[in-house]
Amino acid sequence: MAVRPPIADHEATTFEGTSFSLPRRGLDLRRTLECGQVFRYRWADGTAVIVAGAAVLRVRSDRWRLHVRSRMPAEHVERYLWGWGPIRPLERDLARDPVLAAVLPHTRGISILGQDPWETLATFVISQNNNIPKIRLSVDRLCAALGEPSGTGQDAYFAFPDPARLADAPERLLRDAAVGYRAPYLRALARRIAEGDPTLEDLAAAPFDRARAALLDLPGVGEKVAECVLLFGLGHRQAFPVDVWVQRAVESLYFGGHRRRPRDIQTFARDRFGPLAGLAQQHLFHFARIVRRSAV
């Protein structure tokens, strides 16, 4: 089937947004995008093209500043890029943990983005037992097939399909998006959200424990995905998703290489890092991947 590209690649003629630059304030663009929190971006000539909720964001980084082009207001861009606020003070606090102090030189500059809750929920359900290139393939195809086209010229893209749209998607379309056995989860999840059981507003307003329980009640959402949504989509800083990378990192850095259950790692991390747990998770995740990449 003919698949429309998720983000327009054709020669741009029009551009609706504005250009401006912001002080980098410790943010490492590459690490921020590649530490696994976000799927809807690509690189074009050293510029990151990110689909962030209602707009496309083009960001290029130099030594001191981020150069942004977007029709998103600068203040929204800032809120998106620095979801947790200034990065350096957070890293200073993280470095009080001696293990993280040793990790940080390799991972400094990670920012946790303020992403859309629904897109985060749906894409992380797709992410289960999956790999990143394929997750992006599936997400891009779903957007191209079901998402609302938006913007023009360079700013053109397909939005992530809303819950009702996804819930009503034909079987074949999900198969073409290669979501595999996750298709029924995804459809049932979309149905639940479309019916307001729970509403995204409920999820966003709920305190950590209640939001967590509500997420775990949704199809295709287990502990790992729930924690990802709490962290990346709902702004809960104590969330600590335990994937295989983080599990290995914590076992080797904190438990002398001894095996621990994911559940115990989560408890350990929440106790140890408190409201910095989510950020610590990103650094540990990134570190584990670097170490493996350079070791192989």
Add this chain to the structure above:
DNA sequence: ACCCAGGTGAGGG
């Protein structure tokens, strides 16, 4: 031809 990948849910101990 396998095997793996940012897990989940069903089923049995």
Add this chain to the structure above:
DNA sequence: CCCTCACCTGGG
């Protein structure tokens, strides 16, 4: 509760 296992599918 805890543990084990099957599972769509594209890319090594």
